[in-house]
Amino acid sequence: MNEEYKGQKWLLHQCCGPCSMWPLDTLLHAGVDVTLLFFNPNIHPNMEWRRRMENASKAAAYYEIPLIVNPLCVPSAWRERANDGAGRCRFCYRVRLEHLAKVAHRLGIKYVSTTLLVSPWQNRDVLIEEGRRACEPYSIEFVPCDWRNGYRRGQQMAKEIGLYRQKYCGCILSLEASDFYEKIAREHDTLVLQDTLTRCDRSRLVSDGVFDEAVV
Ligand code: SF4
Known part of the structure; x- marks a missing residue:
């Protein structure tokens, strides 16, 4: 340098x-x-x-x-x-x-x-x-x-x-072209779910059905 x-x-x-x-x-x-x-x-x-x-x-x-x-x-x-x-x-x-x-x-x-x-x-x-x-x-x-x-x-x-x-x-195009696309997409789904659970009130989610839907 x-x-x-x-x-x-x-x-x-x-x-x-x-x-x-x-x-x-x-x-x-x-x-x-x-x-x-x-x-x-x-x-x-x-x-x-x-x-x-x-x-x-x-x-x-x-x-x-x-x-x-x-x-x-x-x-x-x-x-x-x-x-x-x-x-x-x-x-x-x-x-x-x-x-x-x-x-x-x-x-x-x-x-x-x-x-x-x-x-x-x-x-x-x-x-x-x-x-x-x-x-x-x-x-x-x-x-x-x-x-x-x-x-x-x-x-x-x-x-x-x-x-x-x-x-x-x-x-997005480099993601779609990746050999690891399926694995990455699954990781993203998991991260979105974790993010939802940590940021929201879990009991409220259960009561309005969003939690059940997210787990499925
Ligand atoms: S492949 Fe990489 S450098 Fe090219 S447009 Fe996509 S993110 Fe940008």
Whole structure:
């Protein structure tokens, strides 16, 4: 990591907890002053968004890094791009990185990057193009870190601290294309049910029949 970034403030877009482990490790060792931004409106369904956000938050807490969470979640916009091919991923990067640049500008932060750059499955060239494009109007630097050689190590670190490691990229189309679709859908059903039970008054649910229906 370049010495010039030592002591500099960075706003780092965080796609999820596991993917942020290696980038954070590297940046903190280099003396960078990092703030995280969780902004991923692509994630489907809402329950999965929440699960990833909570695990992103655990990673931030592990490194004692400030985290900004934007709660926007509009997965339908990705469904509408079912026929866009690779254009859908470009759109997905653009939405997230434009927001990153805007927030960095508002906070007076001059350097940004994204944890998506750790993944060997993301399109690095398009990410860099979109990152630079988003930052250009604000004279902010999008730093094209190459963290891919630490991907496995980062996933291992995530496992060691008990982070949830998802099996699909995030949007509804990547979920439907996943080899693990059935398993993931069952997990989501279970999470929705658990969430209902922990947030609601169980006795009231039993009396109005919702509990019985949910168990079935
Ligand atoms: S596959 Fe991943 S990068 Fe592409 S649109 Fe879906 S969530 Fe975004």
